[in-house]
Amino acid sequence: MKISGSEAIIKCLLEENVDLIYGYPGGAIMPFYDSLYHFQDKINHVLVRHEQGATHAAQGYSRSSGKVGVVIATSGPGATNLVTGIADAQIDSTPMVCITGQVSSNLLGSDAFQETDIIGITTPITKWNYQITKASEIASIFSKAFYIARSGRPGPVLIDITKDAQFEMTDFLYKKHKKLRSYNPKPEISDNSISDACTLINKAKKPFIIFGQGVILANAEEEFRVLMEKTGIPSAWTILGLSAVATDHPLNVGMVGMHGNYGPNVLTNECDLLIAIGMRFDDRVTGNLNHYAKQAKIIHLEIDPAEINKNVKVDVAVLGDLKNTLPKIIEKVEEKKHEKWLQKFRDLNHIEYDKVIKDDLFPKKEKITMGEVIHQINIATKGNAIIVTDVGQHQMVACRYAKFNESKSNITSGGLGTMGFALPAAIGAKMGAPKREVIAIIGDGGFQMTIQELGTIFQTGVPVKIVVLNNDFLGMVRQWQQLFFDKRYSSTEMVNPDFVAIANGYQIESERVSKRENLKESIQKMIDSPNPFFMEVVVGKEDNVFPMIPTGESVSNMRLS
């Protein structure tokens, strides 16, 4: 029996166990939406308020559930509005399949109404993309798309489908892709690289691990914890590695990078062995590469060959899926403790505690600090919440201080640094993990970049908790202007609306906190609410995030004030 192309798309989604999609209708995708009408009991379509919101929601969904996020949009502006989210998913390795409508194939290239070359536009920011012009291609291309998006190092895939292909009738036979001759998602593991790595690990006196999101993407949290505990090696997280092991684990020594912790940053330049696990030596992690871990041997465990020796030249590259490589390493490494070396991290972190953290979490000044908000949220949630952050000061503070007991709990825009990410991502995160508490922490700038998604929360009733840390500034840029541009606050001050009134307009229960004595109680009220909840916290206008590695400086030259 023949079915329409648009119905074939839905059948593909069902074959891939997709029951939730984020999207926005429009002319060139109308046949799909018409078919969807008959499958509403099988596929929940979340109508966002802007296509960018759909991409971030799909990312949040993917990051909390581990599944592929699916986005649907029309041609032209619908498709171009996806670009930021696709770029974000590409750099943060988030599996996502975006489906865009396209003008009919006979109109391609004619500058038809709402025609845009979305394949050309998204080529550099997708793992793969493809334009379907015949309904008969749909089954095999969708199967390929899902396979590519979720295998190996995950990433976004875009499928553009002409309107006539959605109408065209076709036979439907779905076969799951398991292999592509030009694609090798799981590099073969070299036994030599494993034994070379183990020799270095067993010999090292001052070994140090940096773990990234690769651990989470490989579902290798347990293997990683076993390796860490068996070898007794102090371990630090990159921003996207956060929550792969419990933040309170005694071997977890904090965050590396520009606003990370003092111990792991300074001691990067003192360790004799640096073991990079599922991370990619981003410039925000390494600072000046000419002064980065030059004294150390370096082992890189990584699934993507293009990351090996890209930024940092390594001594041993262990290519492969961490789920497979970590057990092989665990088997060969000796059980050890590095108490004295570990104590060095603790000592340096103690200096940071005295000079920075104490005043952040238990401030004596009048205004509320971002740090104490996170601290109170930790207490209220006992570290069991998913925290979704936007980009800027609040993000750094949240990633420094938030406590996590479970993996897949820290959702943030790491590589691209996309302001506006958090609100829609929180919607997706809650839908991907409905039993968990999801709290979005957002600055007043980023909140207004995707503020329209309050409408999606209103319509779906998805019970996300939103905390806007309001300093009436684009805080991170203002901090740089203060430190590096002689306090010339060029276009960073914001005249903000009444956020509580806006939330009320969407009938979202809301609260504004500007006094310390009300903070704890309001957070508790927010946590206790079974509904969406909005909370604005007025924080110090010109507070800064420290410690900090200024751009171009070495990780060991971290400023504490």
Place this chain on the structure above:
Amino acid sequence: MEKKENYTVSIYTENNIGLLNRISAIFLKRHINIDTINSSPSEIEQIYRFVIVVKVSESDIKKIITQIEKQIEVIAAFFHTDQETIFQESALYKVKSKSLFEERHIQNIIKNSHAKIVTVSPEFFVIEKTGFREETEKLYKDLAPYGLLQFVRSGRISVTKEPLNITEILNEK
């Protein structure tokens, strides 16, 4: 600064629309100018071969190769120095027929350069020369004074001295 050198990049790919964009985007991203580019069927049915010449440092070309290989429909990518490859470029020169018959000298130029006359018509004739860049350029300079109606040169085509075991790579994957 690391020394820049000419590298010939050989890329074996599936035959898909848009792949050229995907490959050239990797050079664009790094602000690298492509000197020449050629795409054609390879020795294996249904598999295409790109030959791209760029001038970059060795450490850059290594990173570029891994980023090209990372593209889903790329089967394998390699880079070689000029010494490691056999390479040629082809050029076509269109000259007024009048010059050929009136200027005896031009006949010597063609003979000495081992160029081939492809077509002769009452109005124009077309000369073809395959060789190294210096050779096609020398012929260009020699012919220019007599009035070139058109000139075009192909991208570099090249084979490597070492074997490239694409069939084996395909079987492994």
